[in-house]
Amino acid sequence: MNSRERLVNAFSDQAPDRPPVWIMRQAGRYLPEYRALKEKYDFVTMVKTPDLATEVTLQPLRRFKQLDAAIIFSDILIVPEAMGLPYSFREKGGIQMAGEIRSQADVDKLDSTGVADRTAYISDAIRQVRGELGNSKAVLGFGGSPWTLATYMIEGGSSKEYTNARYMFNNERPLFDSLMNKLSDGLIDLFKSQIDAGVDAIQIFDSWAAAAPDGQYWDCSLKWIQKIIEALGDSTPIILFTKGMSAHHEDLIRTGARALAADQSVNLAEWKKELPQGITLQGNLNPDLMPGEPEVAAAATKQLLDSMSPWSRYIFNLGHGITPQARIETMQAVLETIDSVK
Numbered sequence: 504m505n506s507r508e509r510l511v512n513a514f515s516d517q518a519p520d521r522p523p524v525w526i527m528r529q530a531g532r533y534l535p536e537y538r539a540l541k542e543k544y545d546f547v548t549m550v551k552t553p554d555l556a557t558e559v560t561l562q563p564l565r566r567f568k569q570l571d572a573a574i575i576f577s578d579i580l581i582v583p584e585a586m587g588l589p590y591s592f593r594e595k596g597g598i599q600m601a602g603e604i605r606s607q608a609d610v611d612k613l614d615s616t617g618v619a620d621r622t623a624y625i626s627d628a629i630r631q632v633r634g635e636l637g638n639s640k641a642v643l644g645f646g647g648s649p650w651t652l653a654t655y656m657i658e659g660g661s662s663k664e665y666t667n668a669r670y671m672f673n674n675e676r677p678l679f680d681s682l683m684n685k686l687s688d689g690l691i692d693l694f695k696s697q698i699d700a701g702v703d704a705i706q707i708f709d710s711w712a713a714a715a716p717d718g719q720y721w722d723c724s725l726k727w728i729q730k731i732i733e734a735l736g737d738s739t740p741i742i743l744f745t746k747g748m749s750a751h752h753e754d755l756i757r758t759g760a761r762a763l764a765a766d767q768s769v770n771l772a773e774w775k776k777e778l779p780q781g782i783t784l785q786g787n788l789n790p791d792l793m794p795g796e797p798e799v800a801a802a803a804t805k806q807l808l809d810s811m812s813p814w815s816r817y818i819f820n821l822g823h824g825i826t827p828q829a830r831i832e833t834m835q836a837v838l839e840t841i842d843s844v845k
């Protein structure tokens with residue numbers, strides 16, 4: 504069974520020889536080869552240049568043979584940018600948007616048509632990565648959820664409180680809905696172009712799900728994800744990543760997502776018992792282990808694998824993105840542990 508088959512099989516009942524594995528932010532600052540490219544090119548240039556995006560996408564797969572899937576190097580913020588609101592990085596960390604969306608006039612200025620054309624660099628990179636990997640590895644596309652993107656756009660960048668985003672949802676619903684409609688249309692366009700370019704699955708990141716007002720997660724976020732998944736049809740599986748939302752599993756499933764990705768706060772084996780059988784689970788080793796000792800991370804990996812056995816409909820991943828402090832030998836130990844159960 505090759506890597507691509509292993510990943511694609513995880514959306515069926517067939518048991519694999521071992522769980523497929525990919526890592527969020529596998530292209531990241533913990534890799535010296537990524538940092539070397541970053542010395543020469545800034546992040547946005549790398550994202551927008553298919554040759555560079557292809558190279559960064561492939562770097563972790565060259566280093567770690569056990570990885571089963573390449574997640575295309577890009578960012579969720581290419582969609583606001585393609586709609587007219589660019590992003591940059593704050594010196595002390597975090598995202599700065601080039602403005603704030605607070606009024607109907609601000610929303611009206613956003614252009615949700617032609618998003619796929621203005622982000623053609625991502626489908627070009629996907630085709631190039633597929634050309635390099637052939638059928639040996641899976642290729643994954645991704646994007647942010649409308650709500651997670653809206654938090655950046657309404658707040659004007661990274662935020663700790665999300666007060667303005669929640670204010671708009673609670674008090675200016677027609678305005679909020681018009682922004683979410685436009686974001687959903689732009690995302691549908693982006694995801695269709697990723698599917699046309701040949702991805703094996705798409706992950707939607709609702710990273711800031713927990714910022715939604717209490718009891719309003721469906722109206723604030725999930726119903727827009729459902730709209731997107733419906734528009735895409737079911738040719739390509741959608742993996743839905745959320746943080747802090749495991750109690751909402753019925754609503755998560757109602758979106759039509761074929762797989763649910765859990766953060767590290769979830770007991771995945773317990774969750775599996777509560778969920779219907781046709782749902783694939785992904786996760787959820789604690790990324791805090793990655794800067795630590797290889798033996799500690801390997802033991803936690805073994806425990807997670809044992810708890811999820813037998814491994815049909817399971818994809819191994821971290822509970823959130825890998826950080827710059829991650830140790831290469833710890834990553835290696837985790838991947839070798841997964842491979843050793845074959």
Ligand code: CP3
Nearest residue numbers: 527528529530531574575576577578579596597708710824
């Ligand atoms: O996993 C992968 O390597 C695929 C590429 C990928 C990136 N970002 C590249 C990236 C993916 C899937 C993302 C998703 C993303 N981007 C999310 C959702 C996932 C999550 O973490 O919850 C979010 C919220 C963003 C927005 C974003 N981009 C943030 C918050 C940051 C970090 C900013 C900071 O100051 O640390 C980024 C930058 C970013 N995106 C990096 C990478 C590899 C680091 C860039 C660098 O400093 O070299």
